[in-house]
Amino acid sequence: MNGKLILEDGSVFQGMLASGTKTVGEVVFNTGMTGYQEVLTDPSYCGQIVTMTYPLIGNYGVADLFEQARQSFVRGFVISELCGKPSSWQAEDSLVSYLKAKNIPCLHGVDTRAITRRIRSHGTMKGVIVPADAQASEVAELFAQSPFAEVVKEVTTKEIYRIPGKGPHIAVLDFGIKRNILNSMAKAGFDLTVLPAYTPAEEILALSPDGIFLSNGPGDPKDAPVETVRQLIGKKPIFGICLGHQLLALALGGDTYKLKFGHRGSNHPVKDLATDRVYITSQNHGYAIDETSLATLDVTVTHRAVNDGTVEGMRHNRLPVFSVQYHPEAAPGPDDSTYLFEEFMRLLNKEMNKARGN
Numbered sequence: 366m367n368g369k370l371i372l373e374d375g376s377v378f379q380g381m382l383a384s385g386t387k388t389v390g391e392v393v394f395n396t397g398m399t400g401y402q403e404v405l406t407d408p409s410y411c412g413q414i415v416t417m418t419y420p421l422i423g424n425y426g427v428a429d430l431f432e433q434a435r436q437s438f439v440r441g442f443v444i445s446e447l448c449g450k451p452s453s454w455q456a457e458d459s460l461v462s463y464l465k466a467k468n469i470p471c472l473h474g475v476d477t478r479a480i481t482r483r484i485r486s487h488g489t490m491k492g493v494i495v496p497a498d499a500q501a502s503e504v505a506e507l508f509a510q511s512p513f514a515e516v517v518k519e520v521t522t523k524e525i526y527r528i529p530g531k532g533p534h535i536a537v538l539d540f541g542i543k544r545n546i547l548n549s550m551a552k553a554g555f556d557l558t559v560l561p562a563y564t565p566a567e568e569i570l571a572l573s574p575d576g577i578f579l580s581n582g583p584g585d586p587k588d589a590p591v592e593t594v595r596q597l598i599g600k601k602p603i604f605g606i607c608l609g610h611q612l613l614a615l616a617l618g619g620d621t622y623k624l625k626f627g628h629r630g631s632n633h634p635v636k637d638l639a640t641d642r643v644y645i646t647s648q649n650h651g652y653a654i655d656e657t658s659l660a661t662l663d664v665t666v667t668h669r670a671v672n673d674g675t676v677e678g679m680r681h682n683r684l685p686v687f688s689v690q691y692h693p694e695a696a697p698g699p700d701d702s703t704y705l706f707e708e709f710m711r712l713l714n715k716e717m718n719k720a721r722g723n
């Protein structure tokens with residue numbers, strides 16, 4: 366069936382519907398050459414229609430191994446050439462049958478370069494995917510919907526669950542956590558209790574964890590549980606990734622703002638300001654910390670994006686609290702930054718030793 370993507374500014378991009386019929390979301394683009402299944406199942410994309418800039422998507426199929434959550438939360442997927450016949454030793458299915466089975470709206474055969482150029486110059490905006498012959502009233506109805514209503518509630522775990530390990534006990538706040546973050550923490554040796562995003566601070570602290578982890582997640586950080594994080598600061602060592610990093614800044618009294626078109630891809634250079642070393646990182650964020658808002662706070666900016674100079678990492682000057690805006694767990698992307706999970710382990714061991722009076 367022929368379909369189209371219509372952006373809020375009225376621009377129209379024609380294509381074909383591989384699955385789904387209509388949807389609304391915030392249209393963003395991801396520049397990764399691979400990793401489409403991880404992108405589809407990263408809960409941070411909840412509420413968004415993702416356009417992949419790499420022109421051939423689906424060539425290595427899909428496999429259970431790449432899933433990052435219990436389901437996909439993207440509102441839609443836009444690609445140029447959809448490869449129907451994957452070729453990979455890992456492929457368990459083709460992308461097209463995966464999209465159909467999961468009912469993920471997908472428009473393909475689209476000029477994704479034109480969409481990306483428009484978003485780059487006009488900024489991220491809302492869009493709808495509809496059949497080519499959709500009525501204007503149907504389109505207006507879709508545009509009237511808010512794709513970001515309660516996204517953290519939608520993606521977070523409904524139940525507490527444990528991933529036992531031999532090391533320090535971490536209370537993991539799941540704002541939309543990717544599986545590879547949990548895998549990376551388990552691999553580093555942590556003992557994990559994963560909690561729903563809206564668990565009150567007293568309940569989290571009642572578990573007597575050795576540390577707290579704040580996960581990635583969708584939407585505007587100001588709509589997430591900032592107050593809970595504020596009540597946790599100073600009580601336990603904390604590590605935050607992406608949304609978790611933004612929440613820490615807000616809870617400390619800083620501010621965040623929306624980037625014009627965000628950072629989404631697997632090859633974003635980030636500089637560690639202590640060593641001047643540049644890491645290639647996986648990123649997916651539409652908001653950033655306002656650096657001027659940190660000026661009067663007791664924190665140090667530790668990492669910076671090489672492309673646009675925005676804040677990519679920070680640490681507290683007195684408390685055992687640090688965070689990064691990018692995704693050290695990768696999946697997809699390079700694993701340059703997995704050392705950060707070991708850094709969290711070292712920090713916890715140091716704090717636990719201190720508490721024992723050693």
Ligand SMILES: NC(=O)CC[C@H](N)C(=O)O
Nearest residue numbers: 581582607608650651652
């Ligand atoms: N990956 C994430 O955690 C994204 C954080 C936030 N939703 C943003 O877009 O900036």
